[in-house]
Amino acid sequence: MARDTQIGIEEESDATTWSRRDFLSLTAWGGVLAFLSTMLVAFMRFMFPRVLFEPSPRFSAGRPDTFQPGTVDTRFKQSQRVWIVRYEDGSFFAMLAICTHLGCTPNWIPSDRKYKCPCHGSGFYMSGLNYEGPAPRPLDRAKISLSPEGDLVVDKAVLYSMKPGQDPDEQYPDSLLRI
Ligand code: FES
Known part of the structure; x- marks a missing residue:
């Protein structure tokens, strides 16, 4: 057991x-x-x-003759955050639709011929020069040139960063394309 x-x-x-x-x-x-x-x-x-x-910083904006002198073209604002501006004398520049205060997207108001930022009320002339509100300096520009085929080409990799208190056309004459 x-x-x-x-x-x-x-x-x-x-x-x-x-x-x-x-x-x-x-x-x-x-x-x-x-x-x-x-x-x-x-x-x-x-x-x-x-x-x-990221998408390419360069884009084609098409034929120059599709842009009316004396107007701000908003066709590329949505897709590229860029306005193509053509002065009365026929010259072009490409401007970033980015407010220099805190980066909101301003609107072009044709009746007032100015850009107005909806966030804190900054106002800019057609050239991008700031004149009201908290924005400390003019709107920046991007390089615009003509392709060999004759189309406008904007390159956002090459920026003209504006300093305060000076007319953008005088700060960067190179930002203007005269054709
Ligand atoms: S972000 Fe445009 S005024 Fe403040």
């Missing part, structure tokens, strides 16, 4: 030992799998980096 009890204890002990071994083995494999999964995720992130594909 005593011997039967001892055998029972040994079997139970063996069963417990195996169970513990299984548990440890399972834990080890779990660790290996977790490690491999982490490495796989890291590898996938490496293969697909977080790259921001």
